Amino acid sequence: MTSHKFVAPAKAASARPQNGRATAFYLLGILISTAMVWMIKTLGQDYGAFQIMVARGAVMAVVLAPFALMRRAVPRVSGTPLKLAGRSLMAFGGQAMGIAAIAALPLAQAQALGFTKGFLVLALAVLMLGEQVGWRRWAAMALGMLGVLIILEPGQDIDPAGFLALGSAICFAGSTIVVKDLTRDTDRLTLMFWGAAGQSALALPLALIWWVAPPLPDLLIMLCLGLVAILLQSIMLTAFRLGDVSALAPLDYLRLVTGTILGFLAFGEVPGPAVLIGAALIIAANFAASWRPARQAATPRVL
Template sequence: MRGWAGRRGIARASGVTNDRLLPAIGLRLLSVVLFACMNAGIKLAEARGAAFGELLFFRQAGAAVLVTAVIAAGPGLATIRTARIGAHISRAVVGVTSMALTFAALLALPLAEATTIAFTTPIFATVLGALVLGEPTGARRWSAVALGFVGVLIVVQPGGHAIPARGAAYGIAAALLTSVVFILLRQIGRTERAQTTVWWFSVLSLVPLGIGYAFSAQGHAPATWALLVGIGLFGGAAQLAMTASLRRGAVSLVVPFDYSALLWATAFGWWLFGSLPGSSTWIGAPVIVASGLYIVWREHVRRREETRAALPVE
């Protein structure tokens, strides 16, 4: 018993943290499913005549309602108080820009291709995790990052005609900014509840998006309104799950599980739009997935080595 307590104390003193890995992974996988449903809803709503500004506004309006209800029913609205409003504003600015680019990529590309390009996010997140958060990243993980970029090049095929260049540019820019959001969330999450962070993002972003909606609002059929509301609810629930996962696990650990999104994107693309990934996507996606899985494995090895190093010599 003394040995266990001693090891735990030494781990804390040395800065080694025991992130709750299984809950973090489970929450991340849940967010992937919910985001996949949201993405499919975005393309369906746009095909039914919804404008770009409407899609963005309902994504955040629905999320704001859902998150407010969850907080009110749980810890209470008093928990949304914050002393870090500047950090929340920065997160909202980057988040809205990233979201707009993500939506643009979804509308310009098939679901599977847009999702595969979004796999650039964990690669960027690993780089930023090392540079900004100081997370140890050795030569092997840098090699995995390089391999991931090779996979992205296979999918995008610069100068080729596999997918529209404009859509690919939107997707890569969105992935880069999304990785910045992950870093901001990791930092904000040290002092803020996940629900509080999502609430401030949803509410603050409604200011610019509300202005945009005022210029794009129009009437729709009931089915289209239902899709718009669903986009917001799925997006809000996914945001809660994603933010909570980042509070429980390192960026470089949980983010690679986003790769399971390709399964859902392929299924929804085939079922709803009759499209399947092109040959370059089938070749490049496994390369990117292999890169991410190796990054996860190296993170596990690093944590195990740190734990052993912190143990007292018997």
């Protein structure tokens, strides 16, 4: 009886969110993500998106395979093959268009358009999951799309790569909805392994058409890209395990800051006022879409 009195509080304490530690992990993840963006944009000057995807996914699959087999994560996919395939297809489209957009667009513009994923998830939740979305979140989506229009500058010559960035955000939003369902009966290692293997398999035939033999320095960058992708996913999963999603989500917009700095220092890019104004509206739209009044905290959530 006495031991239970002391064990229970310890368990309760360990279950509390550790937002300070989670924030540290998340900020480290943002820095690692910025390094990944540099690798992708550097490789994108000489190699197609599909070849970069094959290199990244193959390295991830090879490294993760032994761990997946030891934990028997690979065979344990009964009931979910179609969902895994659908997630791989959407992630494939998101990766391909996202890599192409990063290679073609200034980094600040590409990342700003990528932030549309936040409110696109809400729209897809209505279409794919039948969830209800109130007027406030519909208004937030409209505000976000206004930001997109400002960034694309319809009155000017529109860069088609901007639509690649939007297409990537749509695909990743759909993948997020599927993953939300998959995580109920499929562990994260399975999702990571099959995601990497599936994307590599889908990209390989297309990559072979435009294949460019990389020299040793580029091969090393491709190897690092896959290894860093595994590290990034592990760090981000740790951050979300330790802290509240609501506390971590706003930190994601620091990617725009780090991306802008990277674009200026490494590639000489200076974002124009349209990109900055549009990015501000997109970020505001995401905050508005995710905000919940305190009085609703104890009530069932209605999007």
